[in-house]
Amino acid sequence: LPPSAPLPVSVSADVTVAVADTAGRFVEGATVAVASTGVRAVTDASGRSVVKVPVGSEQVLNIAKPGFAQQVKVVNLAPGATRGTLRTMLIEREAPQTMTTIEAGGSVSGKHGVKVEFPAGALVNASGQPATGTVEMLMTPVNVTDVDVSAFPGLFEGNAAGTTRGTLLSFGTAEFVPQQGGQKLNLANGKTATIEVPLYATAQPDGSVIRA
Numbered sequence: 001l002p003p004s005a006p007l008p009v010s011v012s013a014d015v016t017v018a019v020a021d022t023a024g025r026f027v028e029g030a031t032v033a034v035a036s037t038g039v040r041a042v043t044d045a046s047g048r049s050v051v052k053v054p055v056g057s058e059q060v061l062n063i064a065k066p067g068f069a070q071q072v073k074v075v076n077l078a079p080g081a082t083r084g085t086l087r088t089m090l091i092e093r094e095a096p097q098t099m100t101t102i103e104a105g106g107s108v109s110g111k112h113g114v115k116v117e118f119p120a121g122a123l124v125n126a127s128g129q130p131a132t133g134t135v136e137m138l139m140t141p142v143n144v145t146d147v148d149v150s151a152f153p154g155l156f157e158g159n160a161a162g163t164t165r166g167t168l169l170s171f172g173t174a175e176f177v178p179q180q181g182g183q184k185l186n187l188a189n190g191k192t193a194t195i196e197v198p199l200y201a202t203a204q205p206d207g208s209v210i211r212a
Contacts, residue, residue, distance in 0.1 A: 011054060011055065012052040012053060012054050012055060013052070013053055013055050013077050013081045013082050013083055013084050014050050014051075014052060014082065014083055014084070015050065015051055015052075015053045015061075015075065015077070015083070015084040015085065015086055016048060016049075016050050016083075016084070016085050016086070017032045017041075017043070017048065017049050017050070017051060017061070017063070017085075017086045017087075017088065018046075018047055018048050018085070018086070018087045018088070019032075019043050019047045019048075019049075019063060019088055019089070019090060020047055020087075020088075020089055020090075021068070021089065021090055021091070021092065022089060022090075022091050022092070022147055022148050022150075022151060026043075026045065026046050026047030026048075027043060027047050027065060027068070027090055028043055028044060028045050028046075028047060029042060029043060029065055030042065030043045030047075030049075030063055030064065030065040030068070030090065031062075031063070031064050031065065032049050032051050032061060032062075032063050033051075033061065033062045033063075033064075034051060034052070034053055034054075034059060034060075034061055035059070035060040035061070035062060036054060036059055036060070037052075037054065039051055039052050039053075053075060053077060053084065054077075055077040055078065055079055055080065055081045056077070056078070056079040057076065058074055058075070058076045059074070059075050059076070059077075060072060060073070060074055061073045061074075061075060061086065063088055063090065065090060067092060067093055068090040068091065068092055068093060069090065069091050069092075069093055069140045069142075069151065069153075069175040070153065070175070071088055071089070071090055071151065071153050072153040072154045073086060073088050073153075073154070074154065074155050088150070089148075089150040089151045090151060091140060091142060091148055091151035092140075093138050093140045093175070093177075094110055094111050094138065094139060094140045094141075096136035096137060096138050096179075097109075097110055097136070097137045097138075097139065098134060098135075098136060098137075099118075099134065099135050099136075099137055099178075100133070100134050101132075101133065101134075102118065102122075102123055102131050102132065102133065102134070102135045103120065103121060103130060103131070103132045103133075104120050105117075105118045105119045105120040105121075105122060106118060108137050108139075110137075110139040110141075111139070111140075111141055112141050112198040113196065113198055114139045114140075114141045114174045114195075114196065114197055114198060115139075115195065115196040116137060116139060116176055116193055116194070116195050116196075117193065117194040117195075118191075118193050119191060119192070121188060121191065122187060122188060122191040122192075122193060123135065123178055123185040123186065123187065123188065123191075124185065124186055124187075124188045125180070125183065125185055125186075126183060126184070126186070128188075130188070131178075131180055131185050133180075134180075135178055135179065135180045135185060136178070136179050136180070137176070137177075137178050138175070138176070138177040138178075138179065139174055139175070139176055139177075140174060140175045141172065141173070141174040141197060141198050142172070142173050142174060142175070143172070143198075143200045144170045144171065144172055144173060144200055144201065145200045145201055146200075152170065152173060153175075155168075156168045156169075156170065169205065170201075171199050171200060171201040171210065172197045172198045172199050172200040172201065173197060174195070174197045174198070176193075176195060199212075
């Protein structure tokens with residue numbers, strides 16, 4: 001008899017994604033999208049969805065639902081894998097703060113002292129046109145010393161200049177989203193926003209007190 005044909009090598013795997021909020025409740029209606037392929041699925045009443053993810057390399061998954069800060073997770077499935085799982089958390093966005101005559105710049109503060117300051121002409125719309133008039137600023141701090149830490153987007157990793165990727169130490173973080181008419185705004189080329197985030201941690205890894 002001729003030799004049996006080799007089994008086909010899997011190029012993608014079915015990944016079950018479970019999404020909850022910071023109170024432990026299932027999040028229904030969240031969209032899970034694979035950045036490299038555009039494949040997406042929506043979570044059901046149990047906060048779960050199944051999405052096909054390429055294997056053998058790092059893959060970025062974007063998890064989003066209106067009213068929640070956007071979540072980004074990285075998965076790396078072994079070559080030949082056919083299944084995988086991912087548990088992730090979404091944090092509800094804080095109520096938006098209103099900024100008027102944004103073309104002149106300004107600043108606004110929110111929960112736990114989170115703050116952003118824009119110079120004049122700092123924001124543009126998706127078409128690159130300067131934003132004018134009233135905008136809404138969504139600022140959602142994430143307490144990295146509490147359960148909210150699971151809502152931190154991405155990996156706790158980063159690259160220092162000239163080094164390989166290593167662990168990222170975070171004392172606090174926040175999501176900043178300027179929008180107008182429900183559409184996100186961006187920083188204009190050459191403009192810089194100044195942000196302040198709450199300092200949730202109180203000690204360095206060696207136990208010494210954190211000081212500004």
